[in-house]
Amino acid sequence: MHRPRGHSGATERSTLAVCRSAGTPGVGRPSRPHRGGAGPVPRFVFRLAGPVEGHHDVARFTWELVPAGTPADAEAPVVGFDVLAADEGGRLHTVVGFLDRVPAT
Template identity: 55%
Template sequence: MPANTDRYESAVARYFEAWNAREPEARAKAVAAAWAVGGGYTDPLADVVGHDGIAAVIAAAQEQFPGFVFRLTAGVEGHHDTARFSWELVSEAGGTPSGGGSAPVAGSDVITLAGDGRIRSVYGFLDRLPAGA
């Protein structure tokens, strides 16, 4: 069991804040809080480095799935500078991220952390994706 699980959980909480930030300025601020300078994001549909690229990927996902939010579906596990967690994209129910309805997209991510606790890299795996996405 890792000695400091708060480090991983805090990083993942900031990650979801960034993915769920709707306004461009709030999203840019959340991305900067979550990712280290020069940090990256890679999944089967994207491979970007830097805050601007990450914010653009998040904005594109929000455009593709308006009214949906990302939420954690399983506990965060970590050791050393690496953590993993699972998530899903759910329809907002009454404006709350507790979600409701179906989850058209779900996956698991592995992150590595920089010394300051911000994300250095994300490697995303998509477990469920709608056809044509």
């Protein structure tokens, strides 16, 4: 992470702390299994797919959505990344998500 001269990094640390305390998938505590749709659907869990990177009040991370019980080295059917922005108090005010891989339906 690049840090301008004289910058303490406090905002990056507070953004990452917000991610951890908010239960961001794979950061600080595991996500709960999610159930979608109206019928028999496998339970899915989010897992972090790389480091959380922060710069000033913005953080980004890549995540994977996999069926519960999937081995850690198995390929994820759904992959995306989120960008988070915190306000001056360190609270999240913006979350933007992107889907990089989604199974064909």
